[in-house]
Amino acid sequence: MSNNVNNNAKRRYRSQDWFDNPERIDMTALYLERFMNYGITPEELRCGKPIIGIAQSGSDITPCNRIHLETVKRVRDGIRDAGGIPMEFPLHPIFENCRRPTAALDRNLAYLGLVEILHGYPIDAVVLTTGCDKTVPAQLMAAATVDIPAIVLSGGPMLDGWFEGELVGSGAAIWKARRQLAAGTIDEKKFVDIATASAPSAGHCNTMGTASTMNAVAEALGMSLTGCSAIPAPYRERGQMAYETGRRIVELAKDDVRPSQILTRDAFLDAIVVNAAIGGSSNAQPHIVAMARHAGVEITPEDWMEYGYDVPLLLNMQPAGKYLGERFHRAGGVPAVMWELEQAGKLRSQRLTVTGKTIAENIYARETDDREMIKPFAEPLKDTAGFLVLKGNLFDFAIMKTSVISPAFRARYLANPGHENCFECKVVVFDGSDDYHHRINDPSLGIDEYTMLVIRGAGPVGWPGSAEVVNMQPPDHLIKQGISNLPTLGDGRQSGTSDSPSILNASPESAAGGNLSLLRTGDVIRVDLNHGRCDVLLSDEDLEARRSDAPPMIPASQTPWQEIYRATVGQLHKGACMELALPYRGVGHDMP
Numbered sequence: 001m002s003n004n005v006n007n008n009a010k011r012r013y014r015s016q017d018w019f020d021n022p023e024r025i026d027m028t029a030l031y032l033e034r035f036m037n038y039g040i041t042p043e044e045l046r047c048g049k050p051i052i053g054i055a056q057s058g059s060d061i062t063p064c065n066r067i068h069l070e071t072v073k074r075v076r077d078g079i080r081d082a083g084g085i086p087m088e089f090p091l092h093p094i095f096e097n098c099r100r101p102t103a104a105l106d107r108n109l110a111y112l113g114l115v116e117i118l119h120g121y122p123i124d125a126v127v128l129t130t131g132c133d134k135t136v137p138a139q140l141m142a143a144a145t146v147d148i149p150a151i152v153l154s155g156g157p158m159l160d161g162w163f164e165g166e167l168v169g170s171g172a173a174i175w176k177a178r179r180q181l182a183a184g185t186i187d188e189k190k191f192v193d194i195a196t197a198s199a200p201s202a203g204h205c206n207t208m209g210t211a212s213t214m215n216a217v218a219e220a221l222g223m224s225l226t227g228c229s230a231i232p233a234p235y236r237e238r239g240q241m242a243y244e245t246g247r248r249i250v251e252l253a254k255d256d257v258r259p260s261q262i263l264t265r266d267a268f269l270d271a272i273v274v275n276a277a278i279g280g281s282s283n284a285q286p287h288i289v290a291m292a293r294h295a296g297v298e299i300t301p302e303d304w305m306e307y308g309y310d311v312p313l314l315l316n317m318q319p320a321g322k323y324l325g326e327r328f329h330r331a332g333g334v335p336a337v338m339w340e341l342e343q344a345g346k347l348r349s350q351r352l353t354v355t356g357k358t359i360a361e362n363i364y365a366r367e368t369d370d371r372e373m374i375k376p377f378a379e380p381l382k383d384t385a386g387f388l389v390l391k392g393n394l395f396d397f398a399i400m401k402t403s404v405i406s407p408a409f410r411a412r413y414l415a416n417p418g419h420e421n422c423f424e425c426k427v428v429v430f431d432g433s434d435d436y437h438h439r440i441n442d443p444s445l446g447i448d449e450y451t452m453l454v455i456r457g458a459g460p461v462g463w464p465g466s467a468e469v470v471n472m473q474p475p476d477h478l479i480k481q482g483i484s485n486l487p488t489l490g491d492g493r494q495s496g497t498s499d500s501p502s503i504l505n506a507s508p509e510s511a512a513g514g515n516l517s518l519l520r521t522g523d524v525i526r527v528d529l530n531h532g533r534c535d536v537l538l539s540d541e542d543l544e545a546r547r548s549d550a551p552p553m554i555p556a557s558q559t560p561w562q563e564i565y566r567a568t569v570g571q572l573h574k575g576a577c578m579e580l581a582l583p584y585r586g587v588g589h590d591m592p
């Protein structure tokens with residue numbers, strides 16, 4: 001017998017309850033015979049090798065993760081070579097830009113499905129294959145709930161996109177080209193050419209959109225091997241990383257290193273810091289909160305301000321900066337950004353990660369040699385890049401992604417002498433994105449450069465799932481005048497690739513009785529970024545008087561899951577979790 005087997009004999013794996021249970025030899029025989037069908041011997045299954053699940057997130061329907069159809073071959077090699085038995089199974093697909101009404105609906109569904117698989121099948125540890133936005137939090141939420149050893153393998157971003165000699169990044173290129181189309185400077189053919197040029201290979205979005213953000217967050221949390229998240233999908237290092245990840249999960253299984261030892265409050269606070277420094281997606285807010293809550297950690301609105309707000313922007317990557325994923329990887333990826341933050345004393349780096357080492361050990365001597373891409377902490381691209389948390393008489397919580405406030409936006413709205421960072425606008429209110437698309441170019445709305453566009457009915461209950469719609473484009477006549485962003489506010493989210501400094505994720509949402517439901521076109525809103533306030537200029541009495549009006553319409557549920565989702569989901573400031581799932585932590589250790 002090899003050393004592995006001798007060592008394993010000391011630790012009884014949960015899978016042995018299925019395959020090596022002397023009290024239920026009838027059932028053991030039944031379980032054994034099926035798995036032998038694809039080449040696993042009864043001896044292997046009964047000698048105490050750990051069974052390593054591989055959650056396969058790639059498929060034709062989730063093209064951003066399709067690289068994992070290849071990477072898992074190397075994961076399997078690594079698992080086998082380290083003395084484990086791989087068992088691959090599918091994750092419910094989540095494809096960000098195609099799923100209607102919104103992919104956000106599927107984060108909690110994939111979470112639920114994965115919890116059931118990890119709990120109900122003979123799996124001792126799991127490799128989580130991630131890529132497209134919500135495939136990261138869905139799986140980490142499940143790993144936190146089940147709390148068996150787990151490791152993230154990112155699929156990596158696409159190669160950089162180029163069009164007419166310029167970098168074109170996923171999403172970001174489309175937001176820009178959409179404005180050019182509205183202004184009449186490009187035609188539809190060129191619009192499609194730009195969009196397709198921005199997606200030149202396998203992989204997830206190559207900008208610092210939600211996918212790159214959430215994979216970076218997974219690495220910052222300590223849930224993937226060092227340097228994993230930024231390796232572009234087609235690069236040779238991706239296959240090597242897959243192999244090493246396979247080897248490592250077997251060790252994590254043997255040592256019984258669980259997510260609960262890694263997903264601590266310190267880890268989530270560091271994720272908030274890293275997210276700011278990379279100019280990460282505004283979707284990181286609900287996802288970080290959701291992962292934390294499933295791990296038993298509370299992240300408060302104040303935490304975003306205290307730990308994240310004044311972190312400088314270090315990474316020069318679209319949409320907050322210039323470049324794309326290939327250069328980020330070559331510049332050193334997440335470890336190089338964390339090295340800067342560590343030197344500045346911004347991290348809690350003596351915490352455990354899946355490498356078996358601390359963050360400090362993982363990022364030792366990882367300083368970048370590309371100062372155009374990763375700036376020194378003392379000379380950042382922007383001084384403060386964290387989310388600004390706002391509240392007021394319309395909502396209790398919303399965020400603004402400050403890293404994307406452009407000089408033009410700042411000059412028009414935030415540079416009022418004597419009232420710096422404060423402005424007032426009359427509002428035009430849209431009920432959902434169909435209403436916005438129908439009416440945005442209606443001249444009778446009188447939208448000018450001092451109008452704030454408000455969208456409601458776009459939160460977790462309203463849409464349902466919460467739509468990425470708050471980055472509303474101004475009407476065509478303003479775009480033709482060169483106004484590319486108006487102030488916007490909404491109870492939905494926006495794409496992580498958008499450069500719009502919206503006030504978004506407003507909670508509670510209109511459809512859950514939030515005061516946004518009382519707002520009317522023509523009201524005036526005052527925004528005060530110095531004090532984190534956003535208020536409609538109406539008295540409490542005036543607002544209350546409107547409460548007897550019929551609430552804004554929201555669409556009916558179209559599927560059973562939409563109804564279940566709406567009945568169980570919490571608000572965005574609480575991570576839009578399935579609230580009833582939160583007490584079920586550690587269920588991988590209650591044998592089914």
Ligand code: FES
Pocket residue numbers: 064095096097131132133170203204205209211
């Ligand atoms: Fe899937 Fe961007 S749409 S990663």
Ligand code: MG
Pocket residue numbers: 096133210468494495496
């Ligand atoms: Mg998105």
